[in-house]
Every structure is written in structure tokens, then in C-alpha cells.
Amino acid sequence: MFITEVVPAILYGFFVLFLPESPRYLVQIGKYEEAETVLRSVGTTKELKLMIEDIKASLSDHKPRFSDLLDSKRGLKPVVWVALAFAFLIQMTGINNVLLYATDLWTTVGFEGDLTVFIPVLTSIIGIIMTLIGMSVIDKVGRRPLLLWGAVGMFRVIYPKNLGQRK
Numbered sequence: 595m596f597i598t599e600v601v602p603a604i605l606y607g608f609f610v611l612f613l614p615e616s617p618r619y620l621v622q623i624g625k626y627e628e629a630e631t632v633l634r635s636v637g638t639t640k641e642l643k644l645m646i647e648d649i650k651a652s653l654s655d656h657k658p659r660f661s662d663l664l665d666s667k668r669g670l671k672p673v674v675w676v677a678l679a680f681a682f683l684i685q686m687t688g689i690n691n692v693l694l695y696a697t698d699l700w701t702t703v704g705f706e707g708d709l710t711v712f713i714p715v716l717t718s719i720i721g722i723i724m725t726l727i728g729m730s731v732i733d734k735v736g737r738r739p740l741l742l743w744g745a746v747g748m749f750r751v752i753y754p755k756n757l758g759q760r761k
Contacts, residue, residue, distance in 0.1 A: 621649045687748055688755075693717065 614636075620629035629649070630642050692699070696714035705713070732740060 617645075618649050618653070621646060622653055687752060692755075 614632040615628070617629040617632045620626070620632065626646055629646055633639075633642055633645060693714055696717065697710045700710040700713050728740060
């Protein structure tokens with residue numbers, strides 16, 4: 595199981611070395627030529643100087659503070675707060691804990707050998723497939739129905755799981 599987690603981490607670590615710095619960061623530390631190079635590399639060639647000047651103006655206009663996140667004028671848009679809430683709630687479902695201990699769980703209920711590893715891998719593959727299906731139908735069906743059906747599905751799984759934990 596360890597190797598299945600190490601390979602993506604190594605690939606991520608390798609490819610992140612090739613990511614350019616943010617043009618905004620480069621302008622902030624005074625490396626304007628490098629910022630122009632990065633903007634050119636991502637396909638932005640029109641009005642480069644104007645874009646750099648816009649970045650400079652935005653940096654000198656207002657120094658952001660943490661409290662700005664809650665400010666009604668400059669704060670995060672409600673859609674960002676909803677996305678953050680979903681990310682938090684997904685973690686609170688406990689699926690990561692279930693997947694972390696899945697091999698032990700399947701061994702405890704009587705499965706043996708490679709099957710105890712295969713079932714969690716299959717669960718992850720099904721999760722990826724369902725995510726891709728969700729991404730393809732989200733604009734056809736709508737976000738709200740998918741969220742509601744997802745909530746119903748999670749309730750149907752999580753509620754009995756939690757009942758089983760009571761003594």
C-alpha cells in the first residue's frame with residue numbers, strides 16, 4: 595500500500611520543480627523581466643507591459659490582511675466560502691479514515707490475502723470513475739440535484755456506519 599502513495603507524491607514533487615513562479619510574486623519582489631517571461635510562456639503576449647503595470651498597481655493599492663477575507667467589499671465571494679465548506683465537510687465524512695484502515699477492516703470481517711488490498715483499491719477506482727461521471731453531468735443535471743443526491747447517499751452510508759460504532 596505504501597508504494598501506491600509514494601509514486602504520486604514523487605511524481606508531484608518532480609513535476610512541481612518545473613512550475614514557474616507566479617507573475618504577481620515576481621513583480622512583488624521586483625523581478626519584472628522574469629514576470630514577463632512567465633506571462634509569455636503561458637501564452638499571454640498582448641499588452642505585457644500593461645499587465646505588469648496592472649499587477650504593480652494592485653500590489654501598491656492595498657496590502658491584504660487576513661481580516662480582508664471577511665470584508666464584504668474585498669472578501670471572498672460566497673461561492674468560495676461554499677467550496678471551502680464542501681472541502682471541510684468532505685473531510686468530516688470520515689472516508690479518509692475508512693480508506694486508511696480498509697485493509698484492516700476487511701481482514702477483521704474475514705477476508706484474506708490480496709483481496710484485503712484489492713477491495714480498497716477498487717473503492718478508490720470507483721470513486722474516481724464516479725467523480726468523472728459527476729463532472730460530465732454536472733452542467734446537464736445541475737449542481738443542486740447532484741449535491742442533494744450525494745447528501746442522501748452519504749447519509750445512507752454514514753448513518754448505519756455510525757450506528758454500528760455505538761455500544
